[in-house]
Amino acid sequence: MSVKNTEREYGVVSKTWHWLVLVIVIALLVIASKSGDLPRGPEKIELVMLHASFGLLLLFVLVLRLLWRWMNVTPARMPHVPDWQHVTSRIVHYGLYIVLFAQALSGMARFATAGYKVPFFGMFEVAFPMEKSEAMNELMGTLHEIFPYILLVLLGLHVLAALYHHFKLKDDTLRRMTFGMKTEE
16 A cells, blocks of 8 residues: 555555544534533633644644645546436535634634634644634634534545445445555455
C-alpha cells in the first residue's frame, strides 16, 4: 500500500485522514449529546471545553487533509459509474467538507463572540478574531445546532453510496478507502 494516492486507490495518508475525521466527528457528536443533557455546572463546562478542543482538532485535521488532497493525485473514477452518480458524489463530498468547516468555525465563533478563547485539551487556547457580540453569538449557536443535521444527511448519503458500490455493484469504491481490503487487480 502506497503512502501517496495512486491512479487506482487512495494512499495510507489519505485513508488515515478520512477515518480520523470520522472518529473526531463521532467524538464531537457523543460529547455534544452528553453535554446537552446536563444542567449548567462544572461537568457541563468540562464537556463543552472537551467538545471545543475536539472541534479545534477537527479544523486542524481538515486543513491538513485538504492540503494533502491538493498535493496528491485523485484516484480515477470508476469507469462504470454514470455521470449523474459522479456529479452527485462530488456534491456530497464537497458538501461534507463545507459543512464540517462551517460546523467547526461556527463553534469557534461561538466561543469568540462570547468573549472566550478556544481551549485545546488544556494545553493552550486559541483566540479567534471576532468581537464579543450577543447577537452574533446567538446566530453562531443556531448555526452550530443546525449543521449537524445537514452533516448527518450528507454522511448518510456517503455511507449508503459506499455500501451500494460494495454490495450491489461489487466494485472497488469502498476498498479504495479502507485498510486491509485489497483492490481487485
